[in-house]
Structures are given as structure tokens and as C-alpha cells.
Amino acid sequence: MRIIDTHCHYNDDQIYPIVDEVITRAKAAGVQAIFNNGDSLASFTRILELQEKYPDFCHSVLGIHPEHAAHDQAYFEESYRQIKNNIDKISAIGEIGLDYHYSKDPEYVQAQKFRFIEQVRLAKELHLPIVVHSRDADFDTLDIIRQELPEKVDLHCYSGSVEIAREYLKLPIDFRIGVGGVCTFKNARVIKEVIQYCSEKIILTETDAPYLAPTPHRGQMNESSYIPLIIEAIASLKMMDVEELAEKLYQQGLDFYGLSK
Ligand code: NI
Numbered sequence: 001m002r003i004i005d006t007h008c009h010y011n012d013d014q015i016y017p018i019v020d021e022v023i024t025r026a027k028a029a030g031v032q033a034i035f036n037n038g039d040s041l042a043s044f045t046r047i048l049e050l051q052e053k054y055p056d057f058c059h060s061v062l063g064i065h066p067e068h069a070a071h072d073q074a075y076f077e078e079s080y081r082q083i084k085n086n087i088d089k090i091s092a093i094g095e096i097g098l099d100y101h102y103s104k105d106p107e108y109v110q111a112q113k114f115r116f117i118e119q120v121r122l123a124k125e126l127h128l129p130i131v132v133h134s135r136d137a138d139f140d141t142l143d144i145i146r147q148e149l150p151e152k153v154d155l156h157c158y159s160g161s162v163e164i165a166r167e168y169l170k171l172p173i174d175f176r177i178g179v180g181g182v183c184t185f186k187n188a189r190v191i192k193e194v195i196q197y198c199s200e201k202i203i204l205t206e207t208d209a210p211y212l213a214p215t216p217h218r219g220q221m222n223e224s225s226y227i228p229l230i231i232e233a234i235a236s237l238k239m240m241d242v243e244e245l246a247e248k249l250y251q252q253g254l255d256f257y258g259l260s261k
Pocket of ligand 1: 007008009037095208
């Protein structure tokens with residue numbers, strides 16, 4: 001089975017000290033490529049280092065997560081400078097977006113929207129896909145994507161409804177949903193409906209490691225070697241053959257990030 005993990009965080013303090021073991025286990029499970037996603041300016045260094053150490057395996061997605069939206073202008077300018085300086089190494093801009101889960105303070109929401117739009121425009125300028133984090137912000141995220149129309153959008157760890165997915169599918173963009181461990185949870189009704197409704201052609205497999213480990217590892221550290229559990233869950237929801245689906249998901253993941261040979 002060939003597998004791709006389009007969204008993880010090997011730079012995270014939980015994984016980074018044991019990253020060699022994690023990569024060994026991932027490769028043994030069939031994982032061919034992983035995409036480390038940035039969240040802060042500080043995260044860029046380790047992500048780029050990992051790509052240098054594992055050039056054909058670790059890929060880099062750099063961007064500033066909405067939880068860092070309150071940083072000052074100099075912080076964002078430096079982030080964009082580093083992104084542009086490393087343009088030849090970057091597969092996408094991410095993870096960027098909106099997160100209203102912990103605070104809906106109007107000033108903070110405004111800052112999140114401003115930095116999200118700014119980074120979407122940067123991705124358009126650099127002709128890169130975007131990886132979007134959207135939590136409790138479905139409509140505002142959709143509004144910004146609808147207004148900016150970036151070329152390629154991965155809504156990572158998709159948590160929206162079928163109705164929201166349908167709205168995205170109407171737009172003239174290459175739209176994908178990132179599907180990870182949540183689809184293996186017994187009570188995760190909405191994502192299961194979304195998987196059944198959408199074509200498998202728009203699904204990207206991801207872990208969000210070290211977060212959101214699939215059943216039966218729920219609550220433990222997540223890692224890319226668990227992706228087969230996610231593919232099995234998708235295959236059973238779509239009544240498809242696991243091996244065939246795995247190869248399809250692998251190829252379209254490579255295609256989305258422009259890595260197909
Ligand atoms: Ni993430």
C-alpha cells in the first residue's frame with residue numbers, strides 16, 4: 001500500500017525528539033511522503049531542517065496559524081520574507097485560517113481575518129495551494145475563500161457539514177477535504193456523511209500528528225503509520241476496496257501538491 005500524509009507536525013515537541021523512529025514506522029506502513037505544516041514563525045526552522053534531512057520524504061508547508069494572529073506587523077513581515085526566501089522548498093502555504101473556538105473577541109476575529117486574507121493573497125502570488133484550518137468559523141472561512149478564489153484549497157481536518165462542502169464545490173477552485181482520525185470515531189456523524197456525499201477524488205489523507213489519533217489509539221500521540229486505519233474507515237463508508245482506494249488517494253495527494261512524477 002502506498003500512502004501519503006498531507007498534514008502533520010513532526011516539528012511538534014512530542015514527535016520531534018523521536019522523529020527518526022516515527023519515520024521508520026511510517027515507511028514500514030507504506031507512507032511515501034508527509035507534509036509538515038507550520039503554525040508559527042518559530043516552527044519554520046524545524047520544518048525546513050526536517051526537509052533537508054529527509055528530502056524525498058518530508059515536505060514543507062509554511063504559514064501562520066490563526067491562533068498567532070495577534071502578533072505584530074514585523075512578525076508577519078518576517079514570516080512572509082522567510083516563505084519567499086524558501087519558495088523552492090515549499091509545497092503550500094499553511095496552516096492558515098480562522099479559529100473562533102477559544103475567543104470571539106471582535107478585535108481578535110478581525111486580526112484573524114486580515115492575516116488569513118493576506119496569506120491567501122501571498123499563496124496566489126506565489127502560485128501555491130493553501131492548507132486551511134477552520135474551527136467554529138465555517139461561514140467566515142467560506143466567505144473569504146469565495147471572495148479570494150485561491151487556486152487550490154485543502155480544508156484540513158474538515159469539520160463542516162455536507163451543505164458547506166456543497167458550497168465549496170460550486171466554486172471555480174481545486175477544493176479538497178483533509179480527512180484524518182476523526183472519521184474513525186464512533187460518534188463522528190457529520191464527517192461520515194461528508195465522506196459518503198463527496199467523491200473520493202476530493203479527499204486528502206492526513207493525520208494532524210501528533211494530534212487526533214484514530215481509534216483504537218484515540219487520546220495517544222498520533223503518527224503517520226496510523227493512516228491505514230483512516231483509509232480503511234473511508235473505504236468502508238464508501239464501500240470501496242481498501243487497496244484500490246489507497247492507491248487513488250496516494251496519487252491524488254501527490255497531484256494536488258505537484259509532486260507527481
Ligand atoms: Ni494541524
